[in-house]
Amino acid sequence: MELSKQTLNKIDEVIPKYPEKRSAALMVIHLVQDELGSISDDTCSWIAEKLDLEPINIKELITFYPMLRETPWGKKHVRVCRTLPCALRGSYKTCKILEEKLGVKEGNVREDGEFSIEFMECLADCGEGPVVMVGEKTYENIEGKNADKFARLLASNDLESSKDFISYEDNLSTGAPKVKKTTK
Amino acid sequence: MIKKNMPKERRIILKNADDPKYSNQISCYTDRGGYEMLKKSYKLRPEDICEEVLKSGVRGRGGAGFPAGMKWKFLDRKSGKPIYLICNADESEPGTFKDRQIMYKDPHQLIEGMMIAAYAIQAKQAFIYIRAEFFEGARILENAIKEAKSQKFCGDKILGTSFSCDLIVHRGAGAYICGEETGLIESLEGKRPNPRIKPPYFPAVLGLYQCPTIVNNVETLCNVKHIMEMGGDEFAKIGKPNNTGTRIWCVSGHVNKPGYYEFECGALTLGEMIYDVCGGLLPGRSLKAVIPGGSSSKVLRADERFTGKLKDGTEFDWSIDDIPLDFDGPTSAGSMSGSGGIIVMDDSVDMVEAMANINAFYAHESCGQCTPCREGSLWMKKITNRMCSGGAREEDADLLLSVANQIEGRTICAFGEAASWPTQSFIAKFRDEFEQKAKEGAGKPALELI
Numbered sequence: 001m002e003l004s005k006q007t008l009n010k011i012d013e014v015i016p017k018y019p020e021k022r023s024a025a026l027m028v029i030h031l032v033q034d035e036l037g038s039i040s041d042d043t044c045s046w047i048a049e050k051l052d053l054e055p056i057n058i059k060e061l062i063t064f065y066p067m068l069r070e071t072p073w074g075k076k077h078v079r080v081c082r083t084l085p086c087a088l089r090g091s092y093k094t095c096k097i098l099e100e101k102l103g104v105k106e107g108n109v110r111e112d113g114e115f116s117i118e119f120m121e122c123l124a125d126c127g128e129g130p131v132v133m134v135g136e137k138t139y140e141n142i143e144g145k146n147a148d149k150f151a152r153l154l155a156s157n158d159l160e161s162s163k164d165f166i167s168y169e170d171n172l173s174t175g176a177p178k179v180k181k182t183t184k
Numbered sequence: 185m186i187k188k189n190m191p192k193e194r195r196i197i198l199k200n201a202d203d204p205k206y207s208n209q210i211s212c213y214t215d216r217g218g219y220e221m222l223k224k225s226y227k228l229r230p231e232d233i234c235e236e237v238l239k240s241g242v243r244g245r246g247g248a249g250f251p252a253g254m255k256w257k258f259l260d261r262k263s264g265k266p267i268y269l270i271c272n273a274d275e276s277e278p279g280t281f282k283d284r285q286i287m288y289k290d291p292h293q294l295i296e297g298m299m300i301a302a303y304a305i306q307a308k309q310a311f312i313y314i315r316a317e318f319f320e321g322a323r324i325l326e327n328a329i330k331e332a333k334s335q336k337f338c339g340d341k342i343l344g345t346s347f348s349c350d351l352i353v354h355r356g357a358g359a360y361i362c363g364e365e366t367g368l369i370e371s372l373e374g375k376r377p378n379p380r381i382k383p384p385y386f387p388a389v390l391g392l393y394q395c396p397t398i399v400n401n402v403e404t405l406c407n408v409k410h411i412m413e414m415g416g417d418e419f420a421k422i423g424k425p426n427n428t429g430t431r432i433w434c435v436s437g438h439v440n441k442p443g444y445y446e447f448e449c450g451a452l453t454l455g456e457m458i459y460d461v462c463g464g465l466l467p468g469r470s471l472k473a474v475i476p477g478g479s480s481s482k483v484l485r486a487d488e489r490f491t492g493k494l495k496d497g498t499e500f501d502w503s504i505d506d507i508p509l510d511f512d513g514p515t516s517a518g519s520m521s522g523s524g525g526i527i528v529m530d531d532s533v534d535m536v537e538a539m540a541n542i543n544a545f546y547a548h549e550s551c552g553q554c555t556p557c558r559e560g561s562l563w564m565k566k567i568t569n570r571m572c573s574g575g576a577r578e579e580d581a582d583l584l585l586s587v588a589n590q591i592e593g594r595t596i597c598a599f600g601e602a603a604s605w606p607t608q609s610f611i612a613k614f615r616d617e618f619e620q621k622a623k624e625g626a627g628k629p630a631l632e633l634i
Contacts, residue, residue, distance in 0.1 A: 017350075017352055018352070019266070019309060019393065020373070020374075020393060021374075022373060022374035022375075023354075023372055023373055023374045024374065025374035026354070026355060026356065026357055026371070026374065027354065027355060029357070030316070030355055030357070051374070053374075057374070057375075060375075060376055061357075061374075061375075061376065064359065064376045064377075064551075065356075065357030065358055065359050066357070066358035066359060066548075067316050067317075067357040067358035068357050068358075079317070082541075082544070083278045083479070083541070083545050084278055084279070084437075084475075084479055084527060084538060084541045084542055084545070084633070085278060085279050085436035085437055085525075085527050087541050087632065087633045088436070088437045088438060088527070088529065088533070088538075088633070089436075089437070090632070092632055092633065092634075093632070120358075121276075121278075121360065121545055121548055121549065122276055122277075122278040122279075122360075122545070123317055124275045124276055124280060124281045124283075124284055124315065124317070124318075125281050125284065126278065126279050126280070126281050126434060126436035126442070126525065126527075127281055127434060127435065127436050127442040127443045127444060128442070128443075129436060129442075133317065136319035136320060137320075168288075169288075169320040172207075172208070172288055172289065172320075
């Protein structure tokens with residue numbers, strides 16, 4: 001297992017912040033997973049040693065928390081909110097459209113490793129559903145025709161340069177006007 | 185159509201959040217009087233701050249609505265162990281999206297509230313436990329803490345006093361159960377977030393590392409700043425007795441203008457919220473049901489009458505539109521205001537499908553520690569899924585109810601109730617639709633929500 005110097009430094013910075021080493025487990029796992037994409041058994045052992053724990057103490061976290069992975073997601077991981085408020089606004093259809101356009105079923109990684117889709121539980125942005133996250137960015141009101149266009153842009157890697165979809169996060173930093181809400 | 189005497193939003197917590205000239209930088213915050221209350225508070229004795237918070241009557245905004253001042257009072261100050269403060273920023277109750285607005289748009293308000301609270305309870309170490317899907321939110325908070333530290337509003341020797349309190353942003357990893365305070369504590373200790381049993385593990389006595397710990401919601405901690413600004417007595421005048429301050433209501437589902445709206449507690453009714461504030465239902469639709477406080481709260485049927493006696497003895501006879509939006513209103517109507525997540529459903533919704541959607545959530549999120557919850561939530565999901573796939577049976581409504589009743593009250597934490605209340609209330613109020621499913625047989629395929 002190889003980690004970059006930067007990640008190793010970050011790990012060494014985060015552990016002593018906590019009153020007890022074990023508390024840093026999730027933060028260390030996040031740092032490692034951000035770089036490697038998933039946590040193998042060897043990685044579990046390495047993290048455990050870092051925190052003076054047994055490998056099982058890390059393994060039990062990896063197998064419990066939904067965001068921790070034993071196998072990596074695709075290069076672009078797409079999270080679609082499944083829970084009721086988004087579902088009432090059409091998230092099941094949105095998920096289907098994304099599955100078709102990206103060529104991968106939810107819960108899976110496309111063969112070439114480019115895309116993966118996760119139809120997951122509440123993303124806490126229910127007022128602007130259906131909500132779709134691409135990587136670390138949150139896109140709102142992705143339904144109907146909108147979803148079609150969104151999926152096409154995403155599939156051709158043009159989403160980020162598109163002005164039609166501005167993420168919640170980018171809206172904050174640029175102060176740009178909000179994405180126009182579609183009337184349903 | 186907006187009524188003339190329609191109550192206006194009163195933005196206290198969200199005062200600056202959506203101002204286009206405002207950003208999450210510290211200069212924006214201090215330009216508008218930010219951290220002045222920290223300075224004021226640090227000149228007081230810690231117990232005086234606790235007293236103001238108690239007087240304010242502010243109730244927890246995370247879901248249970250427990251008075252925050254009371255929670256602080258329960259803190260075991262005599263144990264000699266370190267005291268910890270944790271901000272519960274694991275916002276994940278379906279229908280709730282208010283804490284995100286605060287943290288992304290006005291993080292310093294939270295930090296100021298927390299540093300006042302930390303001083304009041306004498307916590308030398310504080311944490312913000314934020315859900316991991318808020319990637320940017322965690323970065324914004326990290327940056328804000330750095331800014332605050334550089335100006336001595338946080339960290340070592342705050343404002344040059346002898347009081348120090350470090351603040352760590354801790355990211356969860358996608359588990360809803362971490363919003364339960366003892367589950368959160370286990371998670372913060374680096375373990376699986378299996379909740380602890382109360383008693384004896386009340387966080388105020390045996391919390392993080394078995395030390396006295398206060399866990400408060402984001403909005404609650406922001407309120408601490410405003411309580412110090414107004415004074416507890418003045419704060420208590422906002423809203424209604426026992427329902428003080430403002431609340432940020434999150435409206436989702438089938439309304440024209442879903443969103444978050446901050447109102448004084450009790451300033452408006454559920455009907456005014458749906459029709460006046462949120463622009464009513466989608467064209468051609470009528471109201472069918474409302475879940476008033478996040479998906480765990482019991483569903484209300486649009487044509488129900490709600491009758492009974494309020495705490496002060498006055499009798500009420502409400503339609504769904506008349507229910508006051510405060511803490512006690514939805515509770516009087518047999519549900520709860522929970523985390524403030526109002527989910528509106530119109531007549532297009534198949535209630536068995538909606539039930540199946542909710543059941544899938546709880547089956548996924550049960551931590552698995554208690555058998556009734558682990559097994560029951562899964563069976564409820566399986567039954568409602570079968571019902572929606574053409575396999576509904578006549579006895580299903582009773583079967584679901586029996587499973588739900590065997591979870592409620594038989595689990596370590598309140599997740600058991602959260603998982604069973606939806607089923608109990610859906611069956612109580614929409615039994616006809618559950619029975620109709622059996623008559624339809626395989627005729628109607630699963631549609632939109634499962």
